[in-house]
Amino acid sequence: MAAPLLQTPRTRIRLADDADAPKLLRYRLENQAHLSSWEPLRESEYYTLAHCAKTIAEGRVHASQDRGYPLIAFDLDEQHILATFTFANLVRGAFQACHLGYGVAARMQGQGLMQEILRPGIDWAFDELDLHRVMANYLPRNERSAKLLTQLGFEREGYAKRYLQIAGVWEDHILTARVRSEV
Template identity: 80%
Template structure:
């Protein structure tokens, strides 16, 4: 059985949410709705409800129990506020041992190096405890912040996918990147 992460950085505590965190997740979603909208799929109004947050947390914990995905939240050190979220999604085992990484940072924390700070131990956990060989992350070509962040983390460009994902209601091209565990 995989031990769920409880990671610490100088500014954050990183773990799976539990249902008692639903109000904190809702606050993050509502406060960052406009900030994250250009980079995410269109969201129904239900997404911004406490009920949906509880369901998202329950589904996330179930995905983790089934080793399908790990939606992690970076809280402040007092675990009162959500600073960022990131997910190791679409975990594939067997000969592949890989997943996709998605992430978002609170607007008020943008440009302060927080996403890198929380992703470094998160990725180390994915390569260590999860035993993954490859973490893939894709970004919109115009998202220069994500391009820089992924390059700083060691991700390498592997391709370009036309009309790859529907973001903000539009089929968008994406740059495909991956980070491969160095000791394999």
């Protein structure tokens, strides 16, 4: 499966390559405080150039094996990372599904960027990856994610107690999914 190269009015979306490691490190460092309450605890190694290079290499392997697609939304000149999203845990066969995870730079919050990049990203997942279902889960207190996913056509499917360890605490999550419409 070929990795996507998508463009929106403000972004270019693609898999990262080796040359993007310094940009990924800058994104992680600039957004550490902003993202820390929504992510697992991170070791200090996570905020190193070596770890960023490793993450990029692993992401490219996952994509080549059709296991996951960690995509980055760069600004149009590809100098800065504005957001990230991943189609992870791909399951083929009778399920044809994945999990969607995402994050946006603090400076881009509240500007509609995630909707701008996730719409074509999800279309790509349904069309090019031939997925039937994309699942996305969020913390009950994350009102921005609740609104975003509703706007993108995700429907609530359940509530999972102590679902993921976020910032060192086992947190409940609201489970949602969007199923590809049959045309």
